[in-house]
Amino acid sequence: MPHDIDDPHSQPHSHLPSDPVLRVRALETILTRKGLIDPAALDEIIDTYENHIGPQNGARVVARAWAEPEFRAALLTDADTVLAELDLNGRQGEHVVVVENTPARHNMVVCTLCSCYPWPLLGIPPGWYKSDAYRARAVREPRKVLAEFGVTLPAEVAVRVWDSTAEVRYLVLPMRPAGTEGWSLEALERLVSRDSMIGTGLALQPDDAAARGAQR
């Protein structure tokens, strides 16, 4: 296509979008014309996951389970009822099982099929959760994978790997760090990382949290 390179305003788009960008656009155009989708609903879904739903939701649940024994017991027995009461049972969170880490057992979650994940509690999964490497290796060699995340567990701690599906999703309840007795829920929430609720991390220690706070 001829154009005058001296005049930037007459130049065509220098970055023609990639093939998948154009395909998504084409699909949206066709499905919108046929009345099968509403572009406003697409924007709403994106806004929800980019700005409103994320691991902060799961962290609130974990902090409360640490602070309130009755809440913890209910969560471990029937998470669906508890999460419904908190309005955290939306899409891809209809059936959630909470698995608790103890001094004897560490839990870790994977989806070997694709990337099933408790969206209402953790948001959209990170890239590594969706990678072949994690999906294949989490079950085969969980301790090695954990070590790569910087988590080394004593030999006597058993590692249990839970495989999520379209029907059931798991949330790890990490162990409460020592030295946090009497902390407010808000302070406890700050110790709960996303990875600690997938089981590829541990809750932050009070010192770590203080150090991270100081960096901000």
Place this chain on the structure above:
Amino acid sequence: MPQCDTLPTPVFEAPWHAQAFALAVHLNESGLFTWPEWVTQFSAALQEAGLARELNGGDDYFEIWLATIEAMMTAEGHVTATEVEHVKQGWERAYLATPHGQPVHLQEGV
């Protein structure tokens, strides 16, 4: 409040990942397929692709996600491959013909 280990990472690595993600969620909620149906199709496609190369969970993951939507919409007769290609080429021409910084519009009749 966002957690420290998620702070530097955007939820979606590219805007089209978000578009493709939302499209599947919206189609599911509009009743065009159930989520278990989606998982069956998508995981089969992931597995097939993963046999040929190791998937990193980024662009390649969402390319398969998008191809799964296309395949399901085609199988149900909601779109045809020819139609998608035609409109895709229309968008390509629209991008090429639009000066940088201007909004891009599909030509009439595409």
